[in-house]
Amino acid sequence: MYNASNRSRSVLALARKPPTRKGPQLSPRKAPTQARARATVDAILRATARILTRRGYDGLSTNAIAQLAGVSVGSLYQYFPSKEALIRALVEQHVAELEAILTPDPSLLGQPLEVLARMLVKAMLEAHALDPALHRELLAAAEKVGVPQKQFIRSRGDVLVRALLEFYAPQLRPLDVELATFIIVGAMEGMELRITSEKPEWLTDERVVDELTTMLLRYVGHISVTGTGRRASS
Amino acid sequence: MYNASNRSRSVLALARKPPTRKGPQLSPRKAPTQARARATVDAILRATARILTRRGYDGLSTNAIAQLAGVSVGSLYQYFPSKEALIRALVEQHVAELEAILTPDPSLLGQPLEVLARMLVKAMLEAHALDPALHRELLAAAEKVGVPQKQFIRSRGDVLVRALLEFYAPQLRPLDVELATFIIVGAMEGMELRITSEKPEWLTDERVVDELTTMLLRYVGHISVTGTGRRASS
Amino acid sequence: MYNASNRSRSVLALARKPPTRKGPQLSPRKAPTQARARATVDAILRATARILTRRGYDGLSTNAIAQLAGVSVGSLYQYFPSKEALIRALVEQHVAELEAILTPDPSLLGQPLEVLARMLVKAMLEAHALDPALHRELLAAAEKVGVPQKQFIRSRGDVLVRALLEFYAPQLRPLDVELATFIIVGAMEGMELRITSEKPEWLTDERVVDELTTMLLRYVGHISVTGTGRRASS
Amino acid sequence: MYNASNRSRSVLALARKPPTRKGPQLSPRKAPTQARARATVDAILRATARILTRRGYDGLSTNAIAQLAGVSVGSLYQYFPSKEALIRALVEQHVAELEAILTPDPSLLGQPLEVLARMLVKAMLEAHALDPALHRELLAAAEKVGVPQKQFIRSRGDVLVRALLEFYAPQLRPLDVELATFIIVGAMEGMELRITSEKPEWLTDERVVDELTTMLLRYVGHISVTGTGRRASS
DNA sequence: AATGAATGAGATTTCATTCAT
DNA sequence: AATGAATGAAATCTCATTCAT
Incomplete structure (x- = not known):
């Protein structure tokens, strides 16, 4: 189904959407290769989703995300060049x-x-x-x-x-x-x-x-x- | 029509919604009785609408509103106790x-x-x-x-x-x-x-x-x- | 002399330099009209000069300037749209x-x-x-x-x-x-x-x-x- | 000539400047004895010079240096105890x-x-x-x-x-x-x-x-x- | 009533440095 | 020896709100 x-x-033979051109500033900064990194990225995304649903877009600050994800802001910016990219x-x-x-x-x-x-x-x-x-x-x-x-x-x-x-x-x-x-x-x-x-x-x-x-x-x-x-x- | x-x-005899008297902090601070006051309030509301459509909610700052309305921030806060009330x-x-x-x-x-x-x-x-x-x-x-x-x-x-x-x-x-x-x-x-x-x-x-x-x-x-x-x- | x-x-009849074209973002934000404002601007400029000579450009942060000037950062940015403009x-x-x-x-x-x-x-x-x-x-x-x-x-x-x-x-x-x-x-x-x-x-x-x-x-x-x-x- | x-x-019999052994924290951390180490140090110095001329002192970050040099930040700090020492x-x-x-x-x-x-x-x-x-x-x-x-x-x-x-x-x-x-x-x-x-x-x-x-x-x-x-x- | 100067918490982002692997 | 993920203090700037005049 x-x-x-x-x-x-x-x-229905719908054309797949093309690989989604990504501006250099907007796509994730680096692909996490190590397991730890993968976990970090996941935690960040999960935290973002959580805050978004709990407190809305206005309550969504990078610091809050990092805190909830249990990482430092620095880590967040290691993987996402900006809040925008994260979203x-x-x-x-x-x-x-x-x-x-x-x-x-x-x-x-x-x-x-x-x-x-x-x-x-x-x-x-x-x-x-x-x-x-x-x-x-x-x-x-x-x-x-x-x-x-x-x-x-x-x-x-x-x-x-x-x-x-x-x-x-x-x-x-x-x-x-x-x-x-x-x-x-x-x-x-x-x-x-x-x-x-x-x-x-x-x-x-x-x-x-x-x-x-x-x-x-x-x-x-x-x-x-x-x-x-x-x-x-x- | x-x-x-x-x-x-x-x-259709739809019930009018009640006069909407909400929490003390959220309704306009004072009922503008004088003509000038009424004009000021109008100007502020107009400015708010204008900025909202032109620059979106993020571009909407109380200072910008006051300026566009041609009044001081102080005056704005005289009529609206908060940005929230204004909106x-x-x-x-x-x-x-x-x-x-x-x-x-x-x-x-x-x-x-x-x-x-x-x-x-x-x-x-x-x-x-x-x-x-x-x-x-x-x-x-x-x-x-x-x-x-x-x-x-x-x-x-x-x-x-x-x-x-x-x-x-x-x-x-x-x-x-x-x-x-x-x-x-x-x-x-x-x-x-x-x-x-x-x-x-x-x-x-x-x-x-x-x-x-x-x-x-x-x-x-x-x-x-x-x-x-x-x-x-x- | x-x-x-x-x-x-x-x-020597040297031509005066022209009024120095100012980009909108780089010139002072507003001319201080009130006495208090004038004093604030002066204090900010003085503090900037002081820090510059004492700690060099790298020690020059807008927060430090504001603090030394005895005003808030907000005031600094009220008169200078950016650190650059201040300098x-x-x-x-x-x-x-x-x-x-x-x-x-x-x-x-x-x-x-x-x-x-x-x-x-x-x-x-x-x-x-x-x-x-x-x-x-x-x-x-x-x-x-x-x-x-x-x-x-x-x-x-x-x-x-x-x-x-x-x-x-x-x-x-x-x-x-x-x-x-x-x-x-x-x-x-x-x-x-x-x-x-x-x-x-x-x-x-x-x-x-x-x-x-x-x-x-x-x-x-x-x-x-x-x-x-x-x-x-x- | x-x-x-x-x-x-x-x-002109100018005195050579002494071998420059300064404070313990500021000189290179270890004398690179092996050829590979020497190459690494060179790469780092070259990268530093390059970034310095291309993007100025403000664009000079240790991470950028390491990347351009093709080594990890960790390695950079293995040879230079600080950015200062590097410069x-x-x-x-x-x-x-x-x-x-x-x-x-x-x-x-x-x-x-x-x-x-x-x-x-x-x-x-x-x-x-x-x-x-x-x-x-x-x-x-x-x-x-x-x-x-x-x-x-x-x-x-x-x-x-x-x-x-x-x-x-x-x-x-x-x-x-x-x-x-x-x-x-x-x-x-x-x-x-x-x-x-x-x-x-x-x-x-x-x-x-x-x-x-x-x-x-x-x-x-x-x-x-x-x-x-x-x-x-x- | 009105003004607008002043406030300061808080937001985003950077980067030298550390350390577990 | 080397890696690179993680850190977090600090920097710049914004804006809702207050209050002396």
């Missing part, structure tokens, strides 16, 4: 996790749209259920730090949704694919954001999955087909 | 403006849902078209300053949408009103946010209004009814 | 003092070269006798901070010396004025620097004045003329 | 090179003063032409690190010039040898410094050599003698 194991095979690294790591979840299995493409849509919705919610607070903060922090939000998740979502709309076009009402994609991804993201900040427990609620799936299918004009992945869509 | 002139009459005041003002736009005319309630839905969508987009950048920044700033996002706009939207869902229930598919309200408002907000930051020109694009209206109506099961406010919904 | 009182009348300001003040000393009286131009040369040498030494240590440190600091050394004193010296060489040309051996000016000013400066750092007491020693004057006059081929300002030049 | 080959024979070592090496250039051949002492003076001037300029930038930076760095400038080069120049003044005294005007030596060396150094920083191309210009030689000879009263080393002195 949706998992990290098939990161390399893309069902970028965290974003990248987070995005990688999300992508692992959101990359569908190739075998799914033959499935009826209802099934696929439900899976997609569920995967999205699950992806955010990992660490909703972190996601929210990273979203805010990323922007300040110059990571365009598009890269964040949407790019993935956009490509995925567009591909689905095109593949299943015969079964759908006539759509302006561009606009529909924009709207679907926008609406989904908005939902996730709202659920995340107001009702995190819904991230794993099947009722919500159903309802969002229904919204999607109805929007694209897929009502007449009988049965969704779980129950009737009306 | 939807405009600032009927700020005082609430079509709260700005948020309140902004919310008031949005509400003015989003409060529908009583006579509309009899109209067919298609018409009302379209108006609602249009009003939402228009509301954000006022100053999308400010809206986005305020959204972020508000959170930092402790204004829960709910209060922001959603509470308004929630009440409104719930009322509509209940009023038009007979024409709709069976819905969990709570959940549907949450989803509709969340999706709409997500859309607005995305449009605002990625395609601001769409805030006034009729195609987008149509598409969102369609999404709404289809979601609530209002498909079979012929014609939306403007054109066929498929 | 040489003093601050005739700063505005330039004997620039100090340099300017110092240069102004030096120029006041080095600007000759118009009536001197008729005098025999021996007299003028001696006065020039004496003035140069006196100028540096003001605060030799500060001069030396400013010279080093200025470079790091981007003040071209030329501006420092040399520009003045160059123009002055060239003018003299041209005016008295008939009495001198044939000279490449350009080269000779460069050499004379360079040699004088080198002397000053060496005296300053190794034998500051010589800055006011008449024997040294005599010897340097002799060197100058002999170099330009003015030996045969009888009598210098004080005694025979050989 | 003046070259590195006769480093061991001192024409001292570099200064010493540089001074040794300069001395090699500035130590005249014994056979020259019989030559007419004009010839010798010209050679001296030329050798001085050539010495600095080796690496003017390095020289300038070392001059500044040395002071910070406590190497008194006297030791730097001047001591050499002083001894040399004093010896010449005494040897040729009969042909010169009556001089206070002490003072004259001080002045000559000071002026020469000042010139070098100025040329180095403002007109490095003049370091090898014969016109400049002539002019400085002329200045020297005229100053010491050697005018009447016909002909300098190259052309007439006026």
